[in-house]
Amino acid sequence: MTADTIPVTHIVSHILLEGILPLEPLFPAPEEGNWLMPETLERALFGSADTATACFVILDSGQIPNLPELLEQSGLKYRCLFSGQTGETLAENSPWLVQLVSGARFTRDLFTASDAVWHLWGAQRCIIVRSSQDFHAIWKHFRRLTRIEDAQGKTFYFRFWEAPYFRAALMQGSATEAGQLVPQVSQTLLPRADGLETIEVAPQPKSRGIFVLSAALKKVFGEVALQVFYARLEKRHCEVGNMTRSEFTQHLSGALHAGFRDRDVLEALLDWCAEYDQPVFGQPWAEASLAATAGLQDISRMGNLKRASRRQKAKELAEASP
Known part of the structure; x- marks a missing residue:
């Protein structure tokens, strides 16, 4: 005790x-x-x-x-x-x-x-x-x-x-x-x-x-709601899904560092990261996409990031071809 x-x-x-x-x-x-x-x-x-x-x-x-x-x-x-x-x-x-x-x-x-x-x-x-x-x-x-x-x-x-x-x-x-x-x-x-x-x-x-x-407690509740949201995402991906907690932290931290705040978009991004076969945030192609869309709405930035990932994969496949 x-x-x-x-x-x-x-x-x-x-x-x-x-x-x-x-x-x-x-x-x-x-x-x-x-x-x-x-x-x-x-x-x-x-x-x-x-x-x-x-x-x-x-x-x-x-x-x-x-x-x-x-x-x-x-x-x-x-x-x-x-x-x-x-x-x-x-x-x-x-x-x-x-x-x-x-x-x-x-x-x-x-x-x-x-x-x-x-x-x-x-x-x-x-x-x-x-x-x-x-x-x-x-x-x-x-x-x-x-x-x-x-x-x-x-x-x-x-x-x-x-x-x-x-x-x-x-x-x-x-x-x-x-x-x-x-x-x-x-x-x-x-x-x-x-x-x-x-x-x-x-x-x-x-x-x-x-x-x-x-107003003070309302602000506290906003912070609590955010932590509850993060905990729900972690449980979904680490306990139900197949992410390790270090992978989850890396993905979430990368999204937040990139400026994403919309919760629906954050949830969709984490789902996408779970399906993607390699790290996303921190990659040169991803950073270029995020820099080019700075100031746009989160949903638009996510769409552009996904398109950039497809271009990157196509490039890698072309370079790997004999």
Whole structure:
């Protein structure tokens, strides 16, 4: 267990529990109610006998196939944070609040890794909160956060249940912004690759109005979104695809250094680099193409780069011919 540096005064504690996740599947399967977990994880989620609180998780149906069906079979209390027309329109990408129970199979499956579709570790970016409040109060609180507005009054959906954004709001937002995110007297737990991150925020005055995103935090969210995008590209090409991480870094760094910023174009460029049989960026023909198209839109520069690659290949073939 290691403690991180506490950068802001409204953070009471910030601890990383290491070496406890992910869990391995249990064989043979125990009876329902006996799907227990290591004591350290049980205590982190539910507290001790003297500090017992309810534990809730928010999961994304866009990240977990058949999540509503899994929840229906779980026997746990759950409810979608979207309702009405919004719930119907965004049914496949909706946040669901679930109250976890010690000993329940779904609770253990959430932290278990395997090829089975019901083992959910690594399948989602979720947030977990401990609170003395009941299910309805927690649902009402987080439902209010699904739509927020910026300082100019523009409203938009807020995917706060994705851990990188929630962490940024708690750690880099103001005390007021952090206090608006978490219910009173609660602790936030964020699963990550190297363990379970726990963050406790000092109680703040309760706010019933809409969450207003400051210009500073909006900028932070923009940076987080970029890192999430890069991480998604890396997973796609290195875990699903056949790129090594060094190759991915070389391709992405080359594209960024060349001035590409449009995310759709960056994604297409990485796909192209994965298919290309040799490095692209840094080659003389590529640098000449990029220099000639400086100032044009990314989509035009990519098209010109691909045409230059075809000319280069044709030249190489001609030179190799007897």
